Amino acid sequence: MALVKCASKGTTARRGASAESTRAATNRPAPKDVEIRSLLSEYADNEVRADSNFKNHVIQTSGIVDDVKKDILDSVYITVGTGRRFEIPQVQCFVADDQVSKAANLSKGSRVRVRGRVQGLMMNVLVHDCEIVEL
Numbered sequence: 001m002a003l004v005k006c007a008s009k010g011t012t013a014r015r016g017a018s019a020e021s022t023r024a025a026t027n028r029p030a031p032k033d034v035e036i037r038s039l040l041s042e043y044a045d046n047e048v049r050a051d052s053n054f055k056n057h058v059i060q061t062s063g064i065v066d067d068v069k070k071d072i073l074d075s076v077y078i079t080v081g082t083g084r085r086f087e088i089p090q091v092q093c094f095v096a097d098d099q100v101s102k103a104a105n106l107s108k109g110s111r112v113r114v115r116g117r118v119q120g121l122m123m124n125v126l127v128h129d130c131e132i133v134e135l
Helices: 011-027 036-045 047-054 097-104
Strands: 058-070 076-081 091-095 111-122 124-134
Touching: 036 047, 036 058, 036 076, 036 091, 036 124, 047 111, 058 124, 076 097, 076 111, 076 124, 091 097, 091 111, 097 124
Parallel strands: 091 124
Antiparallel strands: 058 076, 058 111, 076 091, 111 124
8 A cells, every 4th residue: 555645635635545545455465374473483594585485475464562653754563473572573563544543552462463565674574554454
């Protein structure tokens, strides 16, 4: 899903964004179900191999919420792991704009199921355009 910033306010831009979201959702490939423990251990073991298996693929996984935050550009993300303390890496899900209210309802330690496109490893396994599938 593309992030579009509009200079003017109006319902036309909002309707266009909704239509785009609907098209993107219908054209989206089926997600690859991945056990979070497997995803994280593959990236910890061999980033190159993990990238060939997951990068640019849409995945769906479940785990335990560690944090719900904003980055320096004000993008909302959640970190999801297995629940172990001081876990590195974790899955860092940058939530889509229409998912921010769902992210606001999450709490540290709660179980969540997420879906999004893997971008690779940069400290954490980065996943963009995340949807919160189940709370």
